[in-house]
Amino acid sequence: MAKTKTAFFCTSCGVESPKWIGRCPSCREWNTYVEETITRSANTTPGNKKARAEPVLISEISLAAEPRISLYGKEFNRILGGGIVPGSVILIGGEPGIGKSTLALQVALHTPSVKTLYISGEESSRQIKLRSDRVGSMGGNCYILCETNLEAIYTHLHKVKPQLVIIDSVQTLQTDNIESPAGSVSQIRECAGGLLRYAKESSVPVLLIGHINKEGGLAGPKVLEHIVDVVLQFEGDHNHLYRVLRSLKNRFGSTTEIGLYEMQGDGLREVDNPSEILITNHQDNMSGVAISAMVDGMRPFLVEIQALVSSAVYGTPQRSSTGFDLRRLNMLLAVLEKRAGFRLASKDVFLNIAGGLKVTDPATDLAVISAILSSESDLPVAQNTCFAGEVGLSGEIRPVGRLQQRISEAEKMGFGNIVISSFSKKEGIGKNPGIRILRAGKVEQLSRLLFKNQTL
Ligand code: TYD
Ligand code: MG
Secondary structure, three states: OOOOEEEEEEOOOOOEEOOOOOEOOOOOOEOOEEEEEEOOOHHHOHHHOOOOOOOOOHHHOOOOOOOOEOOOOHHHHHHOOOOEOOOOEEEEEEOOOOOHHHHHHHHHHOOOOOOEEEEEOOOOHHHHHHHHHHHOOOOOOEEEEEOOEHHHHHHHHHHHOOOEEEEEOHHHOEOOOOOOOOOOHHHHHHHHHHHHHHHHHHOOOEEEEEOEOOOOOEOOOOHHHHHOOEEEEEEEOOOOOEEEEEEEEEOOOOOOOEEEEEEEOOEEEEOOOHHHHHOOOOOOOOEOEEEEEEEEOOEEEEEEEEEEEEEOOOOOOOEEEEOOOHHHHHHHHHHHHHHOOOOOOOEEEEEEEHHHOOOOOHHHHHHHHHHHHHHHHOOEOOOOEEEOOEEOOOOEEEOOOOHHHHHHHHHHOOOOEEEEEOOOOHHHOOOOOOOEEEEEOEHHHHHHHHOOOOOO
16 A cells, blocks of 8 residues: 655645745745645656657757647637647636636637537536536537546546647646645646646647635646746626736737636627727716726726715725725825825825726826816816826826827727827827827826816
């Protein structure tokens, strides 16, 4: 009988140690070691292995035989860098219920040209069938397997010979080599390693679905993120319909791409033109609303920033923001107070980004300030105007990157004016006859542009 052996693993980076240690020597995290039972089979010692691969000159490796496999969905393919690379391992992480399983199943069902094996350790085949009825099929070539044992999965992989494997989720897998329970650090590491070897040897791409932990990182050891080729994060607000698929790591493409989806009753729908849905009623004359021409990843789109400024009921004014960094909001308020003389210290300020999006682009600063000023003075921002600029600590409006993309997007969406920094270089801006470019150098100059034909 195999001897039972235990070892300690770092839950952050996956490093193994024979005894418990308080601080991981590898990733320097405190208190991350957990004990797990392991039983190694004899053939895993490195010396016993026969060499299976031979060194090859890089110039002699041919790429022609393995073009990228195009899957369902423009957004999904774009994020992967133009289709899935044969033999690559892709990890999709996200909160429970955000739509990871739906996305993976939809890709499988809507790509009839690719024989897919969808392996689920979380749902029964009947539940998956119910889901597939919801999202609708395009005559997909998709096999379902409900199995969590890695060795059994290998047997099925050799029998079915799929062209794409989906594992939902990597935390439910377990291999007989290790005795610790499914979801433990050593199991995840071993199973993901096994699947990686399978992918590289057979050139079949593997899509792993992974859980995330309380802090929002991918659950399991950090090594998981190191060994896979692509890490995608599916995020969004449960109370809103929009979901963003973001690439955090991509060995075969750019990590600046994002994909936008809308969760509907019949699955996820790709959003081709985000600006159209993120701005709802910019025609109405409402105070406290400003439109920002922002860029997320490579993609420009327009979002609506809403602010509400009201008299503070309690001594300490409240500041609250949804989708925007609260510390940045506090900084912008301090800038307004100090540099532009707006008395906001006795006011509650609430900020909201429409659509449940989270924005991190510093170019949204200008729209945030405009929305606050508009709400404070109860005057609507001049119609047809949007904003793109960063605000510095001394109240100066700083130029932002990808300005031309922002201006073109605003023009496409029918905006007549865009306010940018007066320090933006002329060379970076092309000809956009449909839109007037207004420049402001300091926040105190803003109100002149903001409330045209209206006096403060
Ligand atoms: P799911 O893919 O099961 O999430 P995950 O695998 O990330 O845990 O998505 C579940 C949620 O999506 C659930 O709350 C219901 C919703 N949903 C829809 O709104 N429409 C649909 O067509 C489907 C399949 C799910
Ligand atoms: Mg799921």
